Amino acid sequence: MPQLADQVVIVTGAGRGLGRSIAVALAAEGARLVLVARTRSQLEETAALVRDAGSEALALASDVAAPDAASGAVNASLKHFGRLDALVFGAGVSVTRAALEVTPEDWDHVVGINLKAAFFWSQAAARHMVTRRTGRIVFLSSVTGQVGMPWLAPYSASKAGLAGLTRGLAAEWGANGIRVNAIAAGFVKTELTAAELSDERLVRRIVQRAPLGRLGQPQDVAASAVFLASDASSYISGHVLAVDGGWQAA
Structure with missing residues (x-):
């Protein structure tokens, strides 16, 4: 039986990149999806892939930073599917800039989506989950929140904050049957990282340091999201899972 048969999962950042890969992997394991991203056309492409995987999808074009976006998505999930079992917060933005050049607007934009919105989306989901005394929340973090990286100060700070x-939410909500975990993704090939990873010297340095000797693939992260969103990880909470080819260990 699929790991997530009949479960309903909200996935933010589902329009492309890792969010899309995670959504399709969840669908392949039987999950029904509420897909959230800003661009309707990208969402519909993801929804088509979810349906091709044999599952159902509800596409919601929304800015995750909007005040009522989280509660709206939870309410839509309950209205359309009658339940909500998990949230995967995959939305994220970055500004690649020297720390001396970062503006207040840069900081607010990155931290506002990557950390502030992550909290309020998890809060909205948990308000429903506590009534059922069960639920799973998965944040998409980054290796850059664990290890210092230049030119990414706001992004690294937001991911470290995740x-x-x-840990804080896992400690507080565990008594209500809610598990909260995160994935610290390493250097993964997606359309979002294509420009950065087009630098052959950078890729060479990354691969040389990683014990597994390669860049990550979207399915590496997606498989971990499935694990953390399913009962296979039923005794894991408050954990940040490094999916980085051993990069942090080197």
């Missing part, structure tokens, strides 16, 4: 948020 680690603290993961």
Whole structure:
């Protein structure tokens, strides 16, 4: 039987990149999806892939930073599917800029989506989950929140903040049957990282440091999201799972 048969999962950042890969992997394991991203055309493409995987999808074009976006998605999930079992917060943005050049607007934009929105989406989901005394929340973090990286100060700070948020919410909501975990993704090939990873010297340095000797693939992260969203990880909470080819261990 599929790991997530009949379960309903909200996935933010589902329009492309890792969010799309995670959505399709969840669908392949039987999950019914509420897909959230800003661009309707990209969402419909993801929804088509979910349906091709044999599952159902509800596409919601929404800015995750909007005040009522989270509660709206939870309500839509309950209205359309009658339940909500898990949230995967995959939305994220970055500004690649020297720390001395970062503006208040840069900081607010990155931290506002990557950390602030992550909290309020998890809060909205948990308000329903506590009534059922069960639920799973998975944040998509990054290796850059665990290890210092130049030119990414706001992004690294937001992802490091997600680690603290993961532990804090896991400690508070565990008594209500809610598990909260995060994935610290390493350097993964997606359309979002294509420009950065087009630098052959950078890729060479990454691969040389990683014990597994390769860049990550979207399915590496997606498989971990399935694991954390399913009962296979039923005794895991407050954990930040490194999916980085051993990069942090080197």
